[in-house]
Amino acid sequence: MPERFDVVVAGAGPAGAQCARDVAARGYDVVVLETEPEAEFPRQSNKSTGGTFPSMMASFNVPDEVVMNFTDNVVIESPNDYFVQHNPGAVLDFGAFKRFLVEDSREKGAEYWFDARVSKPIIEDGEVVGVRFNGSEEVYADVVVDATGPAAPLAKALDVCDLDRNNQAIGIEYEFEGVAIDHDEYADLHDAMMLRLDHEYAPGGYSWIFHTGEDTAKVGLCYIRNDSYQRYSEVDRTIDGYLDHWLETDPRFEDATRIEGRQHRGSAHIQPPASLSTDNFMAVGDTVPTIDPLWGEGIHKGMKSGRAAAITIDNCFSRSEPDTSAEALSTYDDLWHEDVAPRMNSRLRMTHLLYLAPNDRYDRLLADLNRLDHDTLTRANDGDLRAITKLLHLRDLPVLARFLNQYYRSGSA
Ligand SMILES: Cc1cc2nc3c(=O)[nH]c(=O)nc-3n(C[C@H](O)[C@H](O)[C@H](O)COP(=O)(O)OP(=O)(O)OC[C@H]3O[C@@H](n4cnc5c(N)ncnc54)[C@H](O)[C@@H]3O)c2cc1C
Structure with missing residues (x-):
């Protein structure tokens, strides 16, 4: 017999794990299905620079142990100028952060099934009642949450999201040592997160240097595949080619070397959500997508959406007659538009x-x-x-x- 839970979450990213954390803390049975094996978690999904701010750390009780460096400033660079704003932040070790979320939600009672690749929803009488994973395996629940990021197998099958390739932003990053953090010709990047607007290195996007301590930094770039990208791009240069070009021409990287095994890459869609929920189903995080389009802040936004889904679940289950219909779950849509991603x-x-x-x-x-x-x-x-x-x-x-x-x-x- 397939198992049954109150809630099934697909994907153990910041959005899904936070949703499970809050749902478990309220005493409901929740299982998270994660496609990657636990021993190497997170592997491919270790995709993020992990730049965040104190509001996220405090709201979600994130411990200092997962922070690589606390920063003081955000710096914006253009080809010939820079702007420094005092704005305290934190550069997370994204892998350690994801493992913390799993561990903490387990302590609150959530179950995690790793090596469990979700493929589609189980529909009975026109309604979602569970998910299929690893081919023919099944698990049932009153509410199903898709938190698989841009993969979105459930939200796509249910027409809740319409992620469009033309709105896809792709990103790549390596960690380096030997970076000239305070080079004469540029702003001092000690304890700073720097974002650079310069089509030569990131056409239709931006590149970054996030200081992680001493002479080490996360260095990467992302861009949206849209008209702007078409306009400013070198036809035959890949995203890796752009990063190489920056590394070869910016004097701050003259003595920089890549730190073995520390690379991150991934994508997110920069578009408004088609919808967010339906009967017995919600989509959170980058599945929707929730990421802030301007500077790519997706961790805090994703976690807020996970929390909004958990609040909605609690609200639906604690009625005298539990109700997980589309109408009842539309509380999540309201919270999303008002609190998670306003404007x-x-x-x-x-x-x-x-x-x-x-x-x-x-x-x-x-x-x-x-x-x-x-x-x-x-x-x-x-x-x-x-x-x-x-x-x-x-x-x-x-x-x-x-x-x-x-x-x-x-x-x-
Ligand atoms: C290069 C790069 C740098 C970034 N830097 C920052 C930054 O500095 N600050 C910031 O706030 N945001 C940053 N972001 C964005 C941020 O990482 C994302 O917005 C955030 O991770 C989204 O969280 P999520 O939980 O929605 O999805 P994800 O993080 O994508 O997590 C989805 C999870 O689902 C799992 N999964 C996928 N498919 C399946 C399936 N079929 N079945 C089961 N499990 C599945 C994945 O393995 C993963 O664990 C960056 C993104 C990239 C790509």
Whole structure:
């Protein structure tokens, strides 16, 4: 007989593991099915730089042991300028962080089945009642949560998400030692997370250096495969080729060497969610997708979505007549739009606009960032149109025209 749980979660990433952690803490039976083997976990799914902020660490009780380096500043670079903002953060060891989430949710009562690749939902009388994994194996539950990141086998089968290849951002990163963290020609990157806007190294995206201690750093880049990427890319250069090009031409990497076995790569979709839930089913994290489109902050967002799903589950189970219908689970949709990823559409618009701008515009943007007050910048980052207008110039009209053209053609406006 297949086993039965209150909740089945597919995927032990930050979103799924956090959902299981909260569901188990409320006393429900929950099992997480993870495709990777436990002995090597996380292997391919060890994909993230792990840059995060104190609000995430405090809200989710994440211990300092999984932090590689506490940072003081966020630095934004353009080809010829930089902007430094004091903003405390933490660079996680993403693998250790994922293992902590598993361990902690197990202590709260969650079960984990590793080596369990989820393939599709089990549907009875038109409703999801469980999942199939490893070919023909089955497990049943009142609520099923897809937290498999961009793989999304359940959400796709149920038409809850429509992840579009044209909106896919791809990322790659290596950890290095021997990096010149405080090079004369650049900002001092000691205890900093640096993001660089420069199409030469990341066409239609950005590259980064996150300091992890002494002369070590995480160095990577990501870009969206969209019109901007087409416009600024070198036709025959792969993402690895772009990283090599940066490593070869930036003097900060002259004496840098790769640290064996420390590479991370993956993808996420930069688009609004089609929907988030249906009868007996919710999708969380990058499956939806929940990641912040502008700077790729997906860990905190994903965990918040896992928590919103757990709150909804508790709400549905604790009614006098437990109800996991689409209508009851739509509380999750409300929480997602209000608390997890508010203003998603305006942040998407800012993202498209930012990555359509040419390199010389990035220099001007940084000059403006250095000129404007903190309050205006915070509001602009939150998508406030009046604050964003302060960052626009007359010479931006061609970029704006291209943006509007692309936006209306894609039907996103
Ligand atoms: C190169 C790179 C750098 C990044 N840097 C940052 C950063 O600095 N800060 C930040 O906040 N975010 C960053 N992100 C984004 C962040 O890592 C993701 O948004 C976050 O990991 C999403 O969490 P998730 O739980 O939704 O999905 P995932 O992390 O993708 O986890 C999904 C889990 O499901 C498992 N799985 C997949 N398919 C199946 C299946 N069929 N059956 C069972 N299990 C399955 C996977 O093995 C994995 O464990 C980065 C991403 C990349 C690619």
